[in-house]
Amino acid sequence: MAQALKRLVTGIEGLDALLRGGLVAGASYIIQGPPGAGKTILANQLACHHVQTGGRVLVATLLSESHERLFQYLGTLEFFDPSLVGDQIQFVSAFDALEQEGLDAVVKLLRQEIGRQQASLLIVDGVLNARVRAQTHLDTKKFVSELQGHAAFAGCTVLLLTSARLDEGSPEHTMVDGVIELGEQLVGSRAVRHIQLRKTRGSAALSGRHECLIDEAGMHVFPRLESLLGHLSQKGNATLSRVSSGILSLDEMCGGGLAAGSVSLLMGPSGIGKTSLGLAFLGACTARAPGVHFGFYETPERLRLKAASLGYDFAALEREGALQLCWQPTTEGLLDQVGARLLERVEAQGSKRVVIDSLGAFSRLAIDPTRLNAFFRALTAELRAREVSVLLTWEMRDIFGSEITAPTADLSSIVDNLMLMRFVELQSQLRRMLSILKVRDSHHDPALHELLLGPQGITLRKAFEGASGVLSGAPVPQGSG
DSSP states (O other): OOOOOOOOOOOOOOHHHTTTTEETTTEEEEEESSSTTSHHHHHHHHHHHHHHTTOOEEOOOOOOOOOHHHHHTTSSSTTTGGGGTTTTTEEEHHHHHHHHHHHHHHHHHHHHHHHHHSEEEEEOOOOOHHHHHHHHHHHHHHHHHHHHHHHHHHHEEEEEESSSOOTTTTTTHHHEEEEEEEEEETTTTEEEEEEEEEETTSSOOOOSSSEEEEEETTTEEEHHHHHHHHSSSSSOOOSOOOOOOOOHHHHHHHHHETTTOOOOEEOTEEESSHHHHHHHHHTTTOOOOOOOOESSSSSSHHHHHHHHHHTHHHHHHHHTTTTEEEEEESSOOOOHHHHHHHHHHHHTOOSSSEEEEOHHHHHHSSSSSGGGHHHHHHHHHHHHHHTTTEEEEEEEEEEESSSSSSTTTHHHOSSSSSEEEEEEEEEEEEEEEEEEETTTOOOOOOOOEEEEEEETTTEEEOOTTTEOOOTTTTTTETOOO
């Protein structure tokens, strides 16, 4: 039977998820990345969390920068508590020992300080200087090996911080148990931080590159959703039940309502009524089966007004705990950060209905558009597993025309119900049309229906009979010629 390794929890939720529970206690890690990548912030954030769980930390610097300057910078971050310095967190400069006496003197100094501090975590900042001081690769290996040996004897986990991007065959890489690499990528005029676990000896981990950011609270890591949700959190319901779409006529078109836990996609141009159908869907929320509107374009205030114009009292639903209106501005944000925020809201509320308005906003957050299919697949699969009924919207470019642009490839395998909305010009009037293209494993009415919006709500009625070319936006009566 496999034995679980003891873990040192970093306190950075996303990083602990990447590491499958945290750093291996007593192991040694390199944290590498260019200047400004966040190595010092990551290490000190981890140190502050470690002492909160009863640990003791020794931070050794091989840099000429004074500790007072470092404390000034750390003091701008919420996780840093100056009262911990000198007690649970001890800072020591090994720069003079390195310059005057070499690597052996540094090892001797740190061995003494580990014992004196009774440290369970050792952070060594400025390992590049130690590498420069070493005369041969063997000297570097010896330095790392002796440091590891003394730390392991004391039951101490080691973090070695370096601004050099060390190769996989470097002496440091071959000696340590793990390598965590931080970096930054310029996407247009936007800089996006990322993190990658390049080595995790004897321990499972989420591989690949993941997005992260630094704010006043410190570092946040957002694992790629498709890697994080490789195994669904729940099994889902094995029996078929139905939920109302909030529109009686649409329920009848779908054979009695939407399947509970299904994913429905509304596709249509701007102004066609996609958001309105989403509001009707959420109008059927109850305190026992609450819902979330996760939108990018309209503030909660505007949504309440729009819902009221259709006869829905969203403010009352919010007071009852039946509805949350979550607005995510499109100005900034990371794809996996926003996906994680949605799942957190669903988890916290126990939501059973979700409207995402729209998928296009998610696609604009993606640094790598080729990820979108896997991202949407992971997100919708997790929501299905939690028995959440989902309504997605996608804005098509053309107001008229028969061309259909899908948000991602293999769309049919991702969504259960697919509905197309179009503007139709008929008898000198512009009308809204809805057609159901697909309902998975259920009968549905494929006829074209006119969508009517008003203070009494939303209704659908059969229309455009006896006409052809309706989807082009300019139908022609059959037999005319």
